[in-house]
Structures are given as C-alpha cells and as structure tokens.
Amino acid sequence: MDWLANVEAMVHHSRIKVPYTWSVGETGSRFFVELRDHRRILGRRCEGCRTVYVPPRKMCARCFQDTGAWVEVGPEGTLLTYTIVRYANELQPVKAPLAYGIIQLDGASTGLVHLLGDVDLKAIRSGMRLAPVFQEKRAGTILDIAYFQPVKAA
Amino acid sequence: MSGEKQELLVMQSGEKEQPFHYAVGRYGSKFLMELRDHKKLLGIRCPKCRKVYVPPRQVCGPCYEKMHELVEVGPGGTLVGYTILRFHFVDPETGHPKPVPYGYGFIRLDGADNAFQHFIDVRDESKIKVGARMRAVFKEQRKGNLADIQHFEVIDPVKEIGKPL
C-alpha cells in the first residue's frame, strides 16, 4: 500500500515573534513630541511643489528633495473617506465595530489615516468636519490622538 | 529649538507576534509520525542518484526526480560539523532569549547521504570532534515534532581528522 495514502497531514503551529524597535527619525520625532507635549499637529511643506505633508515627511517623493518649513495644521479637518470595520482583529486598538477615516487637516495637502470616535456610525459621511480628541496621557505615538470626532455645529 | 539636542524617539512592537500554521507536508509528516510512534528515523531515496535524504521530501534537487522509497536511517551517525552556541540571542518563536550554551551539530545518519541537524550533548566538550560517532537520544513523551529527539550524544570520540562528507 502506498505510504503516502496513510499519512496524517501534520501542521506545525508556531509564531514569528521578533521584537522591533523602529527609529522614528528626526522629522517624525518632532511631530510626535509636539503631539505629546503640546497637542499640536505639525506638517512639513515641500518648497518645490508646496505640498504640506501630514504626517510630516523629511522628503517630498514627487520633487525628491528635502521638505522645508514646519507648518502647524488643523486641529480640525475634513473627512475624505471612511469605513466601519465590523469584524475584530487582534491588532485593533478599540473594540469592533470601529470606524476609520482619512482626514485632511486644515492647512494640509494630504490625508491622515486615523480612528473616528464619539460618533453615530450611521451618520458618518465624507466631507464632514472633524476635530481630534487627545489622550490625557500621551506617549509620543500616533495614538496620542485618541480619535477624531465630529465638530458640533456652532 | 536650535542648539538644543533633539529628542529622538523609537517605536516598539513589544509583545506583538504573528501566528503561523506551517504545513509539514506528507513527506515530513511521515518522518515525524515514525519518530513519534516508533522512535525511528526515516530518509527517502532518489530513484536516479540513489542518494538518501533526511528528512524526507518530495524532490531530489540535483536530479529533479520525484522520490518515494523510504529508508530507515540512524539512529547512529557521524558528526560532520558542529558548534557550541554561547552568545545571547532572541528566539523568534518566543520573542525572548534562547537558553545558551547549547551544542548544535550536523550528523550524517547511518544510511543517509546528507546531514541532519540537531542539538548535541556538550556536557563533556572534550569528546566533541568532527568525525565522532553519535546517536540519537529520544524523549519519552513524544509529540510528533523535531523536539521528540532530545539531542545526539557522542558514543565514540575520534582522534584522527576525518574528511567529512
């Protein structure tokens, strides 16, 4: 009898768990320190094409040169697109369902991916105005912004 | 800002891990089954070049032939090369330091043409020489993985320098 027919197909359950320590770099560190210490959101402007990058970039991919001035952006912005994730994965910082958006902060040319919170999930629409809610305890990470919430009409 | 030394941050992945469910395949599974159930080591023979490979796999790389004939090999063998790991490093299966020192050797099992790597018992380092006769020591509780072999131990150290392989 062919031995291949009688083999149980084994599975080796394992994991890759290599701890990483990523360098944020000078540009990103400035961004996170401002977020942490002053609840300010900074972008960087390319002096070639005038694009204001948020999160800030050391370089402009299009002009391929160093960006120049730091620019304070937001704190409010406009929702470019969004989704409500209904399933859970182990990496989500808050419980599903959770909403993500890409937010163009006032003064920025690019969008920032982040969480949406304090919001009726059914009422989320592209184009709505949003403002950041900062964590009380901030560690110098992107989650120092807890989420963006709708700006209440004046 | 200027003149002040800038704070440079790092981000850490901490305890994050990626789980995997690696298929052993039928050829490897057969090896692990025999190891678990009968404390036997299996190789597979290429129908063309007649070389016996451990662990068994489907293809002979050099001949590009499909293999089928299983051959029992070992549990004795010859030490082809070895080292003793003494430095600290992170075990990527746990994210934590791997216990060192430990012996790591390639053993050409009797009846096989390639070498099989495993722990080697280094409690008496003076006995560990390239060319030493070794044998597999099996665990009592076997689960169907490579750790069912405790390690290989020296049964006959050699004095002369032998040409390996």
Next chain:
Amino acid sequence: MPNRVAIVGTGQTHHCTRRLDVNGVELIYEAVQRALADAELKIQDIDGVIIGNMDHFEGINYVDCWSIDGSGGFGKPTMKLTTGGTTGSTLAIGGYHMVASGMFDKLLVIGWEKNSESDTTGAITTAFDPIWDRLVFAGAISGLAVEASVYMATYGVTEKDAARVTVRDRRHACLNPYAHLRKEVTIEEVMSSARLSDPLKLLDLCPRTDGACAVIFASENVAEKICPKPAWILGTANRHLYTYLGDADFVNLPSLQRASAELYKKTGIREPLKQIDVMELYIPYSFAGLSWIEALGLCKPGEAPRLLWDGVTDLGGELPINASGGVISCNPIGATGLIRCAEAALQIMGKADKRQVPDVKIALSSGFGGCFWSDVLLYGARKPL
C-alpha cells in the same frame, strides 16, 4: 542585441551601529541622493527602481511599496528582489539584466538594512525552515561556525590563520570613510575576543549595521555621457544549491565554486589571481576569507592561509581583497552585497580615494547568503566587446 551595461554612480550612507536620526525610508533617501549626486543625475532621469532587504530585520512587508518616498520610485516601475544575505548582489545582477534587456536606460538599484531595529540572529533564524531548522539553528553565526569547524578539520587550518583575515579587513576599513568599524585590531585581540560560537569569536564576525547603498546602472548609449570612466559589467553568475541546510557540503562553498567557474568561463578569466586586480568579497566572518578564496580559485584548497600571511590579498599585494574593509568591518545585510558592487565599481572608476588600488582594470564582487548561496559579478574598465 543586448545592451552593454555600466555602473555610473554610487552612493552610501556612513554606516554605523544605529541611526536613530533617520527612519528606514530616510536612510534609503540618503544613499539615493548621494548616488544621484555622484552621477550628476536628477530623479527624473531615472526610469526604474529595484530595492531589496530582508523583511524580518525591520518587520516591514512590501518594502518596495513602503519605501517609495525615499527610493525615488514614485510614479516609476519599482520592484523588490530579495535572497537573504545575497540580496545586495542579487540586486546588482538584477540591475545588469534589466538594463541589458533594453527595458531601462538608467536604473536605480538600492540595498538597505537597519539591523539596529531587531535582534539580527533572531530575525535571521526565521529565514530557515520552521519545522526542521528553527529548533536548533541560531542565525548565520551558527551555520558559519559549523562551516568553520569542517574547514579546520579538513585542512588543519587554525583560528590564528582566520584571525589574519579580520586583521586585514579591519586595517583596510580605516581608509574607508563609509565603513562601520574603523579601528585596527591585532591577531591577539581577535584570538582573545569573546567566544560566541566555537570556533568563532567576536572579532571573527561582522558587526550589525544600519546602512544603505544605491547604485545607478546605465545602458551603453548613455553610460559614457554620464560618467567618463564607468565600470562596465562583464558578467554575472549565481547558484542557490541547497534548500535544506543538511544537504550543504560545508567544504569550500560549492555554490561559489560553481558560480565563479561559470563567470570565469563567460569572461575568459583563466588565472583569477593574475587577471583580476581587486576583489570585493562578501566575507561575513574570518574563515570565509580563507575557504572562499579557495572556492574562487585563487589557490588550491587548504592553501589560503599562505596567501593571507604572505600579504598577497593586502592593499599593496598582488590581489587586494576588500580594500573597503569588507563585511567584517560593515554589514547592513540587505545593502552588503551591493556595497561590494559599489566598491568594486569605485575601484574601476578610480574614485576609491585612500583605498584605491592603482590602475584597476578588472574587479570582482561577490555575495553570500541564504542556504550557502553565492552570487558573483565581474567588472571592467574597458567596454566589453
């Protein structure tokens, strides 16, 4: 007719233990800007990018996509090649074929690694089989230590012979402003350094390094306009002989024997020691500086120690090896094979400054990695026929 291909510009970062001031993308950007400046080109002149590293050193998936801001790949054909330690040389071989094919005129090739971002041995261990290797394997050091044990047992070579390789490379590194470890060491220091994995000691081994390297490959119709003395690629070859570590023949790196034999045949090299003027070899540890130059046919098996002790491979010797200081002085892994290529090219171009070997006409670079795999490239000052 395939195009002839030459290297027309190179750029490297100042390689070091840890670059906290830049993230990975910014490190890549630094090398790319230097290569563009070296060739006096703008990013708009570049018509494609290939990039490589080893994913699990930094934990970045789809590096070709992630690195766009710094690689210059925005709006361009961009691709990732990776083969482990050989990645850098694999990239160089890729650069050659892609330009020779006529599909690109000016191709930017980038290798990088930020080894400070993880435990190098832990990450390399994931390169090996989860079922058959990871229980016992401990990264490149363990495999190389086994190779050294076999080499010593086979030819009676000593640890002291191997130490001579470290002494050479570390001495050369002092002449290279980009090298990571730029301090001479003595035989005694190597011999008395910490024992990591018998018979290997700390100073037998390469460091772990943050660094990036970028090289611009150009086709013959533009190469000489960009660079008056470009480094022409004369040939490439490689071998991945093994899938399983246990299948490896640990004596004299057969993959390098076969790859170099093919390269020599294709390029008419009969006496490499005489015909080649300088070699930049991926020698990640001291014993490889003996065993692998035997594989390259510089001498008979077991005879390399004599070449080393006689100074044949030192700067000023008959065939200087690793004028840059080599891998023992600097190892940002995904960049390392490409640094060998860049350094060989600099020697041909006459731009190697203090580490320049006089009047280089033919240079060779190699790459090592994966499961005892090898890559080789040959460069010439003269445009090939």
Next chain:
Amino acid sequence: MERVAIVGVGQIQQERNKVQDTFADMVFEATTKALEQAGIGIRQIENVVSASNDFWDGRTISSMAINDACGSYDKNISCVEGDGTFAAFYGMTRILSGAYDTTLVVAHCKGSESHSAHITNAMFDPLYVRSLGVDSIGSAALQARRYLDRYGITEEQCALVSVKNHGNAFRNPCAQLPLKLTVADVMKSRMLADPIKLLDASPISDGACAIILAREPVARKITDRPVWIRGVGYCADAYHLGDRDLAECDALSKASQKAYQMGGIRNPRKELDVVELYDAFSYQELLWTEGLGLCGRGEGGKLVESGATQMKGEIPVTPSGGLLSAHTVTAAGLVRIAEAVLQLRGGAGEHQIPGAKTALAHGVNGPCGQSHCVWILGV
C-alpha cells in the same frame, strides 16, 4: 527588440487549505505541469525567477523553501518579493539581456498558514498607521468608499462583479470558489467594512503557478503555439494612503499606457479580446477597468451593468473567476498571465473566449493597488 514568448504554463488546484502540501510540493506540481505543457525537461530551463512574500510565508528568504522544487539546482536563479507578474517581467529581461534562452517563473502562496490581518497590517507604516490596526480589508474599504462617493458607483454595481466572477469560476477547474449568486445575495452578505461585504471580498487561498518564457527561435522550436509578449509596464504610486487620491489609479494608467505603447495597442477596448484582472475586491474590477482605459473615469459601474465584461460580452473580464474565486496573493498575478495564455492558445476549456488573439493580464503589489503590472499578450 527580440521577441519573447510564453511556451508553457502550469496551474494547480487553488484551495482554501492545502494542508497536505508544503510550498515546495505546490511549486513542484505547478512547475512539472508547465514543463509538461511545454513538452520540455528541466534541463532545458536555463534560469529561474521565483516570486513569494516573506510575511505570507512566515519565513524571511521565503524563496529558500522552493529551490529544489523549482528545479533551480545548479542554475542561475533570482527571487522577486511580490506578485508573480513582476517576477515574470524580471524573467523576461533575463532573456532580453542575452544571458539565457529560457526562464522559468514560479510563484506560490498559502493564505491558510497565516492570519491575514497580521500579514496585511504589516504593509502599513509602523510609525503612523500600524498601531491603528488597519488591515487589507479596512484599507480597501477606505478606497472603495472614496471611489463610490466620487463617481456615484453603487454597491449593487460592485456586487455585479462578484456575481459575474464567482459564476465564471464554475467553468474554471482550478478556481476555488464557484458560487451561483444574485446581486441580492451579495448585498445581504455580512458587512465586513462598509461598503465591503463578505461576497465583495476574495477568499483565503493556497496555490502556485509556473510559466516558461523563451526567446523567439527557441520558442518556435518548443511549440507551434507560442504566446508572444507584446507589451508590459509596471508603475508604483505613493505609499501613504492619505498621499493618494484613492478614487483614481494613476499608477495603473501609467503602467497600462506603457504596455499599450509597447504592444501597439491604440484602443484597448476594441483591440483586447480578454482581460484577466487582479480583483482582490469587487470594486477593484470597476476601478481597474477605468485605469486600463476600458471605459472612462467613473464609468466602471456602467461597464459591468452593460454586460460588456461578461464571458460573452464585448470585452470579457476575468473569465477565470479571478481573485474573488481564489486569491493566492503572490501567485495570483502569475495565474492571470497563465489564464491569458490558455485563452490565447485556445486551451481554456469551458471558459474559453472564442478566437481570443490579444489578452491583458494584471498584477498588483501593496495596499489599495499601490503598484500595478500590466501585460499584453498575443498570438
């Protein structure tokens, strides 16, 4: 420039979990089939390019697992990390460089062995995005919403793609997930991430694919039915999702224009007989048909509604069932090339488009179609 042909392709059954097979087993099967189809032995293969992804495989240097299985022993070999269409491009240049007469290109992936959210989360920047928990489905949903909002594309139009492609899969023996669906079935399926529902998303799949390339004179000796590479182009967009206008696919437009220019295609809608797309989500087929110029911007929804992309339509799109019916990630693009080759050789069996002479195959790398590769093949 010398012409290069595809002279053999090998596909294996795509399945949810090929638990009996290692990466090597899958690659051996695919390679053996490609060699059989070409009617040549492994000795006639002069060099090999493999495609795989270290994260999906749970192994850095993922190519190491398959060296024996792809017959690369003692040959020159290189490894692309990413989709197989990119590896095929490199394989082609290794012939055009004059170095080799033949190249074997192989790709494999086993989605069953990993947790997709972990793998695809690692595509995102570790400093700014990863800790938000974004994965491939969530990011695709951000793109889908932007696209739907911009052009008034409806979820029902997206659902039509799912209905069509799962239906097509019935005729493809290698497809994993043939389903007889209605638009209502898709609309009722579980919401994953608005507007993407379960049946708008591709399944987890295991599979491998191999193709053999040869320079013209060699190709003509191997086969009397070579499939010629007429054009190929690839291009990358910006990385950060917020840097891109996700409702557009400029990189795909650029890649396809290069491929069309090289292949002498002036009017793709008229000149292409069949298109095989990398449709990881239903909305992507609509967006990609726009990027390829098969319809105008914002007209992807109308295109599918018109029936033009059906098997019997004017421009059949993904008669194989596509990624919606089997998503083998790095192998998926190479499968698209293999499918295009089958169509052009008249060997596609029940999903054959009669008389197909010119075909397009497409592959993607990175989140939300950051990097595209477009192939024009012809007989």
